[in-house]
Amino acid sequence: MKKVLIVDDAAFMRGSLKMILQSNGFEVIGEAENGLEAIKKYKELQPDLVTMDITMPEMDGIEAVKAIKQFDDKAKIVMISAMGQENKVKDAVIAGAKSFIVKPFKQEFVIETLSKI
Amino acid sequence: MSSNREPMLDLYIFETTQQIEKLEQTVLDSEQATDMQVSINEIFRIMHTIKGNSAMMLFNNISELAHSMEDLFDHLRETKCWMHQGFDYIKISDLVLEGIDFIKGELDKINNNQSADGDAASLIGRIRKLLEENKSDNPSSEQQKEEKKRKKPKYYISSQKGVLEDSETTYDALVFFEEGCEMEDIRAFTLVHSVKEIASEVKYHPEDILENSESKEYIIKNGFKLTITSSQSIEEVRELFNRTPFLRSFDIEKAGMKKKEQRRIILDDNELEDKAPEQADEYIKQSSDAKSNEGFEVKEDVSKIEAVKTAEAEVNVSRSAPSVGQAVSSAMISVNVSKLDQLLDLVGELVISEAMVTRNPDLAGLQLDSFYKSARQLRKITNELQDIAMSIRMVSLAPTFSKMNRLVRDMSKKIGKQVNLELVGQDTEVDKNIIENIGDPLMHLIRNAIDHGIETMEERLQAGKSPTGSITLEARNSGGDVWIEVKDDGRGLSREKIYNKAFEHGLTAKRLEELSDREIFSFIFLPGFSTKEKVTEFSGRGVGMDVVQKNIEKVRGTIQVESTLGKGTTIAIKIPLTLSIIDGMTIKVGESRYTIPITSIKESLRISNEQVVKDLSGNEMIILRGESLPIIRLHKLYSVNTLIEDLQEGIIIVVESENKTVCLFVDELIGEQQVVVKTLPNYVKNVRGVAGCTILGDGGISLILNIQGLMNTQSA
Structure with missing residues (x-):
C-alpha cells in the first residue's frame, strides 16, 4: 500500500483527500498544515507520495517542494492547486513536482494521478 | 464522492466558520494598520482556502464570492496600490465585511440543513467592479505588471549534451489531455519537464505554453506536439507517457531522421530562425504565423535553467509573507460539545452518588474509620475529576470580545460618532455555556453605550472631552466569579430622567430622595423601560436591558450599574465561573x-x-x-x-x-x-x-x- 503524506492548511481539504485516498487503497501516514511541517514530516515518515497544497501560511507549497526535493531527489509530489494558480503550478513543476490536481477535484482524478506517478 | 461528502460537512462548517471569524478580525485590524500588506496577504489566503473548500462542497455561491474577493486582494497585494495616497480602503473593507456576512448567513443555513441558496451575484458584481476601478486607477502598476510578465525569464528545456549521440533517436509525439483536467497548458509544461529527464532534446508546439493563455485552448483542440531526442527506446518513452496522469491519448513514432552534431546555444528569438533544425523551423513558423509574437524555441545549458530556478526561488521567498496569528495546534483535538455536556453531567451524578454513599443514613452512628478514610480518597478524586471536567469546558472570551470590534465599527460609522473600543482581559476563560449566553447581552450593552452613552462629537467637544468616545470591555477573574464590564465615557445616566420615567410607568411609588443610585439605575432593567425617545436601527426599542438581565440570570449572573452624570457609565456583570x-x-x-x-x-x-x-x-x-x-x-x-x-x-x-x-x-x-x-x-x-x-x-x-x-x- 502506498504511503501518502497530505499537506494542506485547510483541515477540510486534508479530510476530503484522506477520505478519498483511504477508500482507494492508499495509506495516509501523515498530515501537515504548512510547508515547514511538511518538510519535517517528510523526513520523519518517508512517504511514497505527497499531496501538496500551494497557498499555505509559514511556508508555501513551492518552497516545501524545493526543500523536500533537495532532501530526497526521488520524492514524488503532487500539487493540489486551485484555478488561476497556473504560474504557481508551473513554479512547482520546475521545483520538481510530478503532477498536479486542480481543485475542486474529482475522486477519479486524484486516484489516477496518485496511481500513475 | 457524494457518499463521502456528508461526514465532511461538519468539518467544512467548523473550519469555514473559524476562517470567517479570523477573516473578520483581520479585516478590522487591517483598517487600523499602517502596513496592510500582512493583512492583505492573510485575507487573500483565507479567501483562497474558503474558495477551494466551498467548491469541493459544491457551495458555488460561496466559492464564487470568495473567488472574487481573492482576485481583489491578489490585485492589492501585487500592485500594492493601497500605499497610494487617497486610496479608499474602507470601500473595500465594507465590501469584504458584507461578503463575510453573506458567507456567515449561508453557513447558518447549511448548519440548519437548509440549502445554501443565497444569491451573491450582485455582491460579486460590485467586487468585480471595484477591482476593475482599482485596475484602471492604477494603470501604471498594471503596466509594470505587464512589463514584468513580458520580461519574465523564459524557460529553456533542452539538451545537456550538445552533441547528439549515434544511439539517439528522435520521436514525434502527439498528446491529448483528458477532458476537464484543467490547466492543459501547465500539464503540457509538466509533461515536457518530465520528458526532459530522459531526453537530450525536447521541442514542442505550441511553444508559448507558459506565456500565451490561448495555447491552452489550442492544446485542448489540436493536441500538444513534442519532438523528443533521446537515447531511450520507443517502449521506454511510451512507458513515461503511460505514467503521466491525465493523458487521454498519445501517439509516439520515430521521426524520419537521425541527427548529428547539433550543438546550438541560441539565446535570441532572431537567431533561432536561422539555426534551429528544420523540424523546429516548421513549428516556429506555425506558431509565429498563428499568433505568437513571443514564440520561442530555444535550447540552453542546464546551468541556465538552474539560474532561472534560483531567481524564481528568490521571488518566492520574498512573496511568502509571515501569516497573522497562525495557530499550530497539533496537540489539540476537537470534541463535540454534547460529549462535554455529557461528561459534566456524569461528573455531576458522580458527585451526587459520592454524597449518597458517604452520607448514607445507614451509616449514622457507626464507627467506620477505614470506610471514611477510603471515602476521603474517593472525594478527593471526585473533586479532581470535577475540576478537570470543568476546565475542559473553559473557553477564552477572546472571540466573543473581538466580535464587538465589528459592531463598534459598523455602528459608529452609521450614526456618525467616533468610538474607540478597548478590550481588556479577553483571554479570561469561562465555561462554554457562559460564552453562548453572554454574546447577545454584551452586544446589547455596547450598542446602548454607543447609541445612548457616547455623545455626538459636538456635544463631546462642548463638554471638554476628546471627540472620540471610548468604550472599554473588560473581563477579569475574581474568586469564583468572572466580572465583565462595559465602561463608556459618555454622558452618564440621569437619575431624574430615569426616576421620572419609572414613576410614569408606575414602577415605583417612592420619592426620588428615598432611592439610592443603584435602585434607580436598576429600573433600566425592567421590561419596557427606555428613556430614549428616538428609536434607532441599533437600540432604543425598549427591549434590551430586560432581555440582557434575563440572559445573564440564565447563567446565574448579576448586573450592576454605576454611572456619573457627564462622566460615563459602567455596567458590571458578575458570573460564576462554572455553572453546574x-x-x-x-x-x-x-x-x-x-x-x-x-x-x-x-x-x-x-x-x-x-x-x-x-x-x-x-x-x-x-x-x-x-x-x-x-x-x-x-x-x-x-x-x-x-x-x-x-x-x-x-x-x-x-x-x-x-x-x-x-x-x-x-x-x-x-x-x-x-x-x-x-x-x-x-x-x-x-x-x-x-x-x-x-x-x-x-x-x-x-x-x-x-x-x-x-x-x-x-x-x-
Whole structure:
C-alpha cells in the first residue's frame, strides 16, 4: 500500500483527500498544515507520495517542494492547486513536482494521478 | 464522492466558520494598520482556502464570492496600490465585511440543513467592479505588471549534451489531455519537464505554453506536439507517457531522421530562425504565423535553467509573507460539545452518588474509620475529576470580545460618532455555556453605550472631552466569579430622567430622595423601560436591558450599574465561573429543604425577640450591629407548613448580594455540601428566588435559592 503524506492548511481539504485516498487503497501516514511541517514530516515518515497544497501560511507549497526535493531527489509530489494558480503550478513543476490536481477535484482524478506517478 | 461528502460537512462548517471569524478580525485590524500588506496577504489566503473548500462542497455561491474577493486582494497585494495616497480602503473593507456576512448567513443555513441558496451575484458584481476601478486607477502598476510578465525569464528545456549521440533517436509525439483536467497548458509544461529527464532534446508546439493563455485552448483542440531526442527506446518513452496522469491519448513514432552534431546555444528569438533544425523551423513558423509574437524555441545549458530556478526561488521567498496569528495546534483535538455536556453531567451524578454513599443514613452512628478514610480518597478524586471536567469546558472570551470590534465599527460609522473600543482581559476563560449566553447581552450593552452613552462629537467637544468616545470591555477573574464590564465615557445616566420615567410607568411609588443610585439605575432593567425617545436601527426599542438581565440570570449572573452624570457609565456583570456545581448550605424549612450558595452567606445566628422590630406595614426587621435588616420568612414566602414560626426557635441566615443584605428565617441548618445545579423543569419555571434544584445525598430534592431574586421579591 502506498504511503501518502497530505499537506494542506485547510483541515477540510486534508479530510476530503484522506477520505478519498483511504477508500482507494492508499495509506495516509501523515498530515501537515504548512510547508515547514511538511518538510519535517517528510523526513520523519518517508512517504511514497505527497499531496501538496500551494497557498499555505509559514511556508508555501513551492518552497516545501524545493526543500523536500533537495532532501530526497526521488520524492514524488503532487500539487493540489486551485484555478488561476497556473504560474504557481508551473513554479512547482520546475521545483520538481510530478503532477498536479486542480481543485475542486474529482475522486477519479486524484486516484489516477496518485496511481500513475 | 457524494457518499463521502456528508461526514465532511461538519468539518467544512467548523473550519469555514473559524476562517470567517479570523477573516473578520483581520479585516478590522487591517483598517487600523499602517502596513496592510500582512493583512492583505492573510485575507487573500483565507479567501483562497474558503474558495477551494466551498467548491469541493459544491457551495458555488460561496466559492464564487470568495473567488472574487481573492482576485481583489491578489490585485492589492501585487500592485500594492493601497500605499497610494487617497486610496479608499474602507470601500473595500465594507465590501469584504458584507461578503463575510453573506458567507456567515449561508453557513447558518447549511448548519440548519437548509440549502445554501443565497444569491451573491450582485455582491460579486460590485467586487468585480471595484477591482476593475482599482485596475484602471492604477494603470501604471498594471503596466509594470505587464512589463514584468513580458520580461519574465523564459524557460529553456533542452539538451545537456550538445552533441547528439549515434544511439539517439528522435520521436514525434502527439498528446491529448483528458477532458476537464484543467490547466492543459501547465500539464503540457509538466509533461515536457518530465520528458526532459530522459531526453537530450525536447521541442514542442505550441511553444508559448507558459506565456500565451490561448495555447491552452489550442492544446485542448489540436493536441500538444513534442519532438523528443533521446537515447531511450520507443517502449521506454511510451512507458513515461503511460505514467503521466491525465493523458487521454498519445501517439509516439520515430521521426524520419537521425541527427548529428547539433550543438546550438541560441539565446535570441532572431537567431533561432536561422539555426534551429528544420523540424523546429516548421513549428516556429506555425506558431509565429498563428499568433505568437513571443514564440520561442530555444535550447540552453542546464546551468541556465538552474539560474532561472534560483531567481524564481528568490521571488518566492520574498512573496511568502509571515501569516497573522497562525495557530499550530497539533496537540489539540476537537470534541463535540454534547460529549462535554455529557461528561459534566456524569461528573455531576458522580458527585451526587459520592454524597449518597458517604452520607448514607445507614451509616449514622457507626464507627467506620477505614470506610471514611477510603471515602476521603474517593472525594478527593471526585473533586479532581470535577475540576478537570470543568476546565475542559473553559473557553477564552477572546472571540466573543473581538466580535464587538465589528459592531463598534459598523455602528459608529452609521450614526456618525467616533468610538474607540478597548478590550481588556479577553483571554479570561469561562465555561462554554457562559460564552453562548453572554454574546447577545454584551452586544446589547455596547450598542446602548454607543447609541445612548457616547455623545455626538459636538456635544463631546462642548463638554471638554476628546471627540472620540471610548468604550472599554473588560473581563477579569475574581474568586469564583468572572466580572465583565462595559465602561463608556459618555454622558452618564440621569437619575431624574430615569426616576421620572419609572414613576410614569408606575414602577415605583417612592420619592426620588428615598432611592439610592443603584435602585434607580436598576429600573433600566425592567421590561419596557427606555428613556430614549428616538428609536434607532441599533437600540432604543425598549427591549434590551430586560432581555440582557434575563440572559445573564440564565447563567446565574448579576448586573450592576454605576454611572456619573457627564462622566460615563459602567455596567458590571458578575458570573460564576462554572455553572453546574456549587458549594451550598442546605437548610430545612418544614419538610422542605433549600440550598443557599455559600458565597452569599455572611453569617448565621440565633436571635431573641427583643432584636426584632416591625415597621408600619408590619415588615419584620432585626437590628444587627446598628443596621436594620429585613427578615424574609422562607416558610411564608413559599407557603410551607412548619412548626417553627417563632423567630427565636429557628435560625437567621444573613445573606448578601450586590451589597444588599437581608436575613432569611429558616428552621435549621443541615450542612454544607457541594451540590449539582439542575435546572427546574419547564412547568415550574420562574419561581421567585429559585435558581434551580439539586439532588441531595439521601436522594431528596433541594431547591437552590437565588439570593438576588429573593431580594427582588422583597423590594417589589
